[in-house]
Amino acid sequence: MALDFEELVQQLLYDVALAGKIGLGIAVLGSAVKAQYDAHSITSGESVADVEEDILFSSAPPQTGIQKLDDDLVELTWQWLSTHKEVKIRSVLIDQPGGSSSVDPGNDTTSPSANAGAWSVSPTLLQKYGDLRLTTGETRIWQAIAGHGPDYKRLPLMEFELLSIIAAYGAKGIFQPQLVRLSGQDKRSVPMRTDRLTKKGYITKESVIALKVKTSLLKLTRFAVDASALAEVDKAHKTIIIRYDAWFSEFVRLMKENNNIMAFEDMRIGLGINGKKYETKTLHRCIRRLAQVGCLRKVTAREAGNEYDPHAKVRHTRALQLLREPNDLDRQAFTKSVRGQGSRLTTGAIASLGEEDDGRDDADSEFDAEDLEDGGTVEEAEDVAVQLYDTKPIWTPDLHLANLLYRCIEEAGMAGIGSTDLYRLSVGPLWKRAMDDTLIRLTAAWHLSQPSHLRHLAIVRDSSQSSGAPTYHYRTYDNFQKAVDASHVAWDYSGARARAGPMEGHVVGPTGDSVIDAWGFSVVPSKLLVHGTGDATLAECATAAHLSEVNPIVSKSERHTSDTPERQKRKYTKRPTSFEVPQ
DNA sequence: TGTAGTAGGAGCGCTGACTC
DNA sequence: GAGTCAGCGCTCCTACTACA
Numbered sequence: 001m002a003l004d005f006e007e008l009v010q011q012l013l014y015d016v017a018l019a020g021k022i023g024l025g026i027a028v029l030g031s032a033v034k035a036q037y038d039a040h041s042i043t044s045g046e047s048v049a050d051v052e053e054d055i056l057f058s059s060a061p062p063q064t065g066i067q068k069l070d071d072d073l074v075e076l077t078w079q080w081l082s083t084h085k086e087v088k089i090r091s092v093l094i095d096q097p098g099g100s101s102s103v104d105p106g107n108d109t110t111s112p113s114a115n116a117g118a119w120s121v122s123p124t125l126l127q128k129y130g131d132l133r134l135t136t137g138e139t140r141i142w143q144a145i146a147g148h149g150p151d152y153k154r155l156p157l158m159e160f161e162l163l164s165i166i167a168a169y170g171a172k173g174i175f176q177p178q179l180v181r182l183s184g185q186d187k188r189s190v191p192m193r194t195d196r197l198t199k200k201g202y203i204t205k206e207s208v209i210a211l212k213v214k215t216s217l218l219k220l221t222r223f224a225v226d227a228s229a230l231a232e233v234d235k236a237h238k239t240i241i242i243r244y245d246a247w248f249s250e251f252v253r254l255m256k257e258n259n260n261i262m263a264f265e266d267m268r269i270g271l272g273i274n275g276k277k278y279e280t281k282t283l284h285r286c287i288r289r290l291a292q293v294g295c296l297r298k299v300t301a302r303e304a305g306n307e308y309d310p311h312a313k314v315r316h317t318r319a320l321q322l323l324r325e326p327n328d329l330d331r332q333a334f335t336k337s338v339r340g341q342g343s344r345l346t347t348g349a350i351a352s353l354g355e356e357d358d359g360r361d362d363a364d365s366e367f368d369a370e371d372l373e374d375g376g377t378v379e380e381a382e383d384v385a386v387q388l389y390d391t392k393p394i395w396t397p398d399l400h401l402a403n404l405l406y407r408c409i410e411e412a413g414m415a416g417i418g419s420t421d422l423y424r425l426s427v428g429p430l431w432k433r434a435m436d437d438t439l440i441r442l443t444a445a446w447h448l449s450q451p452s453h454l455r456h457l458a459i460v461r462d463s464s465q466s467s468g469a470p471t472y473h474y475r476t477y478d479n480f481q482k483a484v485d486a487s488h489v490a491w492d493y494s495g496a497r498a499r500a501g502p503m504e505g506h507v508v509g510p511t512g513d514s515v516i517d518a519w520g521f522s523v524v525p526s527k528l529l530v531h532g533t534g535d536a537t538l539a540e541c542a543t544a545a546h547l548s549e550v551n552p553i554v555s556k557s558e559r560h561t562s563d564t565p566e567r568q569k570r571k572y573t574k575r576p577t578s579f580e581v582p583q
Numbered sequence: 584t585g586t587a588g589t590a591g592g593a594g595c596g597c598t599g600a601c602t603c
Numbered sequence: 604g605a606g607t608c609a610g611c612g613c614t615c616c617t618a619c620t621a622c623a
Binding site: 195 | 590591592593594595
Binding site: 153156157158185186188189193209213214281282285 | 607608609610611612616617618619
């Protein structure tokens with residue numbers, strides 16, 4: 001159907017109003033004109049000669065109106081619009097909001113707000129009208145943007161200003177940081193106002209990662225586009241845009257299609273981000289947050305075996321398992337951290353983590369070989385998924401870690417407990433390093449870690465094989481003795497030495513144990529002390545320990561003038577690999 | 584590769600001005 | 604006085620970067 005010129009002007013008036021206070025530039029006007037004609041099946045590049053043959057013999061009515069979109073038509077439209085009683089012309093050189101052309105959609109030919117296919121403005125027109133914008137009256141702007149007349153109770157002034165800027169960016173939308181710069185409003189107030197606009201239904205607010213920051217993409221509700229048009233919008237922004245909502249929907253769909261368990265690599269391929277490091281890192285964060293709310297867990301799954309080669313090496317793969325039907329809370333967690341569950345994790349939240357995550361989640365190595373090698377996994381009968389940590393840890397910050405560990409190990413009885421089970425029972429995977437440190441202190445020299453009268457509280461470390469890899473195994477002193485008596489284990493090197501006597505340099509009491517002072521510490525022989533009394537300055541201690549030989553300040557005066565800079569540098573940077581402390 | 588530091592986005596809550 | 608709006612201090616979270 002042909003487009004009547006009056007109808008075209010009415011449509012363009014709407015576009016001018018939609019541009020709000022920013023106004024419509026010549027480039028966008030041209031694109032809007034083209035879009036209107038495209039919508040009425042008149043292509044801008046169609047030649048008159050193409051339709052001449054049809055005029056006489058075609059059953060279709062002859063086409064009327066403008067057949068070709070060129071500079072003259074756009075300029076004519078501009079002039080016609082500018083004479084309209086409701087339209088005003090303003091100069092961007094005087095009052096352009098934000099003062100940056102880079103964020104001004106008024107002449108942004110890539111903006112899809114008014115066009116199906118952009119119309120490229122000629123340099124002549126750009127020079128003539130580039131600094132001018134068409135704007136219209138307040139009532140028409142309100143009608144176009146908000147869908148109703150001016151109503152500052154319903155839509156406060158500051159919110160309307162934001163809305164008009166968002167409207168000016170049309171279907172392309174605008175990122176919240178850009179909106180802050182353009183509006184000049186306080187950056188802390190803008191998110192709240194855009195939230196209100198979303199609740200009132202004026203705009204859509206989509207959580208995305210774009211411009212290398214996590215932010216929101218804002219669009220008028222009427223410009224909410226379907227998934228097929230998203231790629232075009234992304235192109236218009238000329239940046240990587242990660243849409244959490246779209247990811248989440250696709251994520252859930254893929255999980256359900258695969259019986260709620262799926263290899264991580266397959267998920268990456270399914271989401272179309274295989275080989276994209278940046279997107280993969282972001283996906284890891286989303287998965288971590290989803291695991292934190294208990295919607296899914298990371299598992300290591302054994303790949304289906306080779307039926308033709310039963311001796312083929314079993315391969316494991318990183319996988320994800322959906323634990324329940326995702327809800328709105330899970331969608332929020334996928335998008336962002338639920339407030340209070342980040343660094344301020346509650347004990348309950350920690351206990352519900354149920355995943356292998358000790359802070360390495362941002363790296364691709366988060367599912368690494370270590371996860372596969374740890375013992376204590378549970379193999380599922382059906383799809384051979386090996387689940388890690390299916391028991392909630394019991395540690396809370398008000399429990400003394402050493403006491404808790406002793407209790408867990410003691411409850412394991414004569415059989416003892418492996419390190420993986422100990423993690424699972426006590427602190428979970430999150431505080432692995434802290435627990436490792438405590439265990440090393442307790443067991444590296446277990447016969448010295450407790451004074452003799454508390455030896456029954458010592459923890460003896462042994463080693464065992466789990467999944468083909470050596471792991472530590474822990475028993476209490478009494479339980480280890482029982483295991484020895486039952487011929488299940490034998491006193492190994494450390495145990496034999498402990499039973500043979502204390503380490504060299506320690507004073508031995510009548511019972512063979514170290515002599516301890518009133519505080520429970522071993523008494524240090526006087527021959528090991530500086531001057532034999534233990535009363536010395538730091539410098540004297542350093543001299544006695546021969547630290548001056550490696551001290552760069554001391555050696556500075558001895559530096560030979562003939563040393564090369566490289567040799568001097570080596571001297572200054574020389575450090576001992578370790579200090580030998582006399583026993 | 585892991586960690587610490589930094590910058591920016593966003594949310595919470597308080598306060599003051601304004602209106603009814 | 605109550606409700607609303609706007610501004611702002613403080614804080615947390617996230618992504619990036621430099622460095623060991």
